[in-house]
Amino acid sequence: MDSKKLVTILTAFLAIEWIFAAIAPYDRKDWLLENILVILFVPVIWHSVLKAPLSRLSYISLFLFLYLHELGSHYTYAQVPYKEWASSLLGWDLGGGRNNFDRLVHFLYGFLFTIPVMEWFARKFSLRGFVKYFLPVNLIMSTSMIYELIEWLVAELFGGDLGQAYLGTQGDVWDAHKDMALASLGSVLIMGLYLLYKKKVHEK
16 A cells, blocks of 8 residues: 555544544534644645655554544543543553543654654655754654643633643643653654664664
């Protein structure tokens, strides 16, 4: 399956999820704010398909992140009932306390975006050596920081329940720091695994 056909299928699944997520979301205004990311990013993915296709694994990674983001947009990130699902479907008791779905998605931002970003940099600018591996991790870290600043500005702009729903701190004053740390951890981890895999393949 070529990249264009794969992305067409992945986009169709995202469109179906988007329709279901648009039906009676937990907070309609928060859903609209969260979906700005999707509206902006899907055309970027298609531009890459037409101009400089990435690997199929990269496209699957990018859309997996978008699927999770749509889930978060429907419930708001603080209300995704993953604990209830784990309990009813698998019999797992994940305990009470904070809803950590947002933490997972921040980690997966670093984990799922780093390799696609590396591929894009390598093809667009023909990067080699240390810079090829450093720049993607650096970009993930910096964009994670920028996103936290955007969250803060949106919360200040809209205020009230909408601002808090979008910010999603759940009362944790270190929420932004932990989110950035998890995105950085995910990026460093996947890059380390990639380099280990590359080394093993080269040794063979």
